[in-house]
Amino acid sequence: MTQAEIIERINAFLVDEFEVDAEKIAPDANLRETLGLDSLDYVDLVVIIESNFGFKVVAEDFINISTFQNFYDYVGRKVAEKATV
Amino acid sequence: MHNRVVITGLGIWSCLGTSLDEVTKSLKDGKSGIGMDMERKEWGYRSGLTGIVAKPELKGILDRRARIGLSEEAEYAYMATLEAMKNAKMDMSWVEKNEVGILYGNDSSAKAVSEAIDTIRIKKDTTLLGSGSIFQSMNCTVTMNLSTIFKLKGINFTISAACASGSHSIGLGYLMIKWGLQKHIICGGAQEVNPFAFGSFDGLSAFSIRENDPTKASRPFDKDRDGLIPSGGAATLILESYESAMERGAPILAEVVGYGFSSNGEHISNSNVDGQVRSLRMALNDAGLTDKDIDYINAHATSTPGGDLAEATAIDTVFGDSKPLVSSTKSMTGHECWMAGASEIVYSILMMQNNFVAPNINFENPDEASAKLNIAKTTTEKNIDVFLSNSFGFGGTNSSLIIKKIK
Numbered sequence: 001m002t003q004a005e006i007i008e009r010i011n012a013f014l015v016d017e018f019e020v021d022a023e024k025i026a027p028d029a030n031l032r033e034t035l036g037l038d039s040l041d042y043v044d045l046v047v048i049i050e051s052n053f054g055f056k057v058v059a060e061d062f063i064n065i066s067t068f069q070n071f072y073d074y075v076g077r078k079v080a081e082k083a084t085v
Numbered sequence: 086m087h088n089r090v091v092i093t094g095l096g097i098w099s100c101l102g103t104s105l106d107e108v109t110k111s112l113k114d115g116k117s118g119i120g121m122d123m124e125r126k127e128w129g130y131r132s133g134l135t136g137i138v139a140k141p142e143l144k145g146i147l148d149r150r151a152r153i154g155l156s157e158e159a160e161y162a163y164m165a166t167l168e169a170m171k172n173a174k175m176d177m178s179w180v181e182k183n184e185v186g187i188l189y190g191n192d193s194s195a196k197a198v199s200e201a202i203d204t205i206r207i208k209k210d211t212t213l214l215g216s217g218s219i220f221q222s223m224n225c226t227v228t229m230n231l232s233t234i235f236k237l238k239g240i241n242f243t244i245s246a247a248c249a250s251g252s253h254s255i256g257l258g259y260l261m262i263k264w265g266l267q268k269h270i271i272c273g274g275a276q277e278v279n280p281f282a283f284g285s286f287d288g289l290s291a292f293s294i295r296e297n298d299p300t301k302a303s304r305p306f307d308k309d310r311d312g313l314i315p316s317g318g319a320a321t322l323i324l325e326s327y328e329s330a331m332e333r334g335a336p337i338l339a340e341v342v343g344y345g346f347s348s349n350g351e352h353i354s355n356s357n358v359d360g361q362v363r364s365l366r367m368a369l370n371d372a373g374l375t376d377k378d379i380d381y382i383n384a385h386a387t388s389t390p391g392g393d394l395a396e397a398t399a400i401d402t403v404f405g406d407s408k409p410l411v412s413s414t415k416s417m418t419g420h421e422c423w424m425a426g427a428s429e430i431v432y433s434i435l436m437m438q439n440n441f442v443a444p445n446i447n448f449e450n451p452d453e454a455s456a457k458l459n460i461a462k463t464t465t466e467k468n469i470d471v472f473l474s475n476s477f478g479f480g481g482t483n484s485s486l487i488i489k490k491i492k
Contacts, residue, residue, distance in 0.1 A: 056213070
């Protein structure tokens with residue numbers, strides 16, 4: 001899966017499942033503030049990443065994710081790691 | 086000094102329709118809401134008969150956080166409550182400034198629980214259930230979610246009393262307002278409709294197996310009845326003090342004047358005439374009425390051989406002289422279980438408002454007990470000033486409510 005495909009898929013589920021306005025999604029935008037995430041929403045983010053990309057996010061990993069770009073990069077790394085295993 | 090307790094809003098989501106107008110028409114036409122669910126046959130159910138209930142589309146009405154906590158029955162309850170609050174003229178800005186409570190009947194959330202356990206077993210990971218699972222799985226899923234969505238600040242809990250849950254919710258709401266503890270309470274009952282919910286009930290051979298003719302299968306009081314048909318949805322009633330309703334200029338639809346209850350103190354699933362008679366007499370006594378004051382009885386009668394026999398005997402014991410019109414709307418709806426005690430008050434108020442008694446469809450031949458009752462076989466024009474509604478549940482819990490027209 002290319003990074004562009006990963007970004008496309010992430011943006012699609014954020015719009016569809018998390019009901020964020022597509023125009024508000026930007027690489028430098030703050031993920032938590034843009035999506036209005038609370039502690040319960042992070043649980044749902046774990047579920048949707050698992051169903052889309054086949055890996056489980058551990059809660060601590062979210063600490064280093066502040067922007068959409070951080071999020072894309074993190075998922076990209078995990079998908080690449082999974083492909084090389 | 087006790088408060089008078091009135092009903093100012095109704096909402097319904099059932100196999101007879103998803104609005105008050107649609108349900109009124111179904112009741113008047115004697116239209117059955119029963120069909121077949123072939124998935125149940127694949128699951129090994131003895132009977133695939135069920136009430137056919139539409140699924141609400143909530144995307145666009147509720148945001149994601151509100152939606153994902155709603156179990157199937159809570160979705161029905163939300164739709165019914167939205168309708169009830171609208172016609173009670175209770176908008177969100179008013180609700181936020183006043184103490185509105187919720188007492189709702191519900192006694193299972195089997196689909197949510199089963200799906201969660203399946204996920205844990207397959208994934209070996211509880212996080213992957215998502216954040217909504219717990220709010221769907223608990224028995225109080227309806228009150229927990231609706232109190233949050235509607236920003237309620239009053240009494241807030243669920244009544245689990247088997248097939249009398251909805252009726253007791255109205256009875257308890259009535260008592261709280263009557264005694265001055267609350268002014269406005271959302272009451273009702275909800276029932277999930279899916280193969281997860283009814284397997285254990287099907288296992289008791291309690292369901293009709295007249296699968297070749299679904300609309301004829303529910304036949305309360307008929308001598309050829311062979312069991313009930315599970316059904317569901319949700320029904321909501323807004324109860325409030327007469328004083329509050331007058332102050333708000335709310336439409337007053339009817340008055341709750343009597344609540345009777347009892348426990349059989351006997352078998353876990355068999356009906357008991359004595360327990361039902363005590364509930365009926367307590368309701369009449371609470372209302373300060375006699376048997377002759379009741380124009381119509383909406384019977385609990387579910388179409389099981391034993392249950393209908395006991396209720397016919399109990400009604401004849403108390404109403405043998407006055408013989409009011411009796412019908413079981415379960416002949417059309419099937420048994421709406423946790424919801425039934427509330428939905429049947431909604432159905433009966435719709436009859437009261439439109440001057441008719443809905444038929445006990447499929448009542449062709451009485452048995453020895455039902456022959457003594459004045460059962461409405463067809464839609465009957467009738468001015469109803471006062472009606473009584475029975476609900477009885479496993480464990481021997483009985484509830485009878487008396488509702489009066491406001492003149």
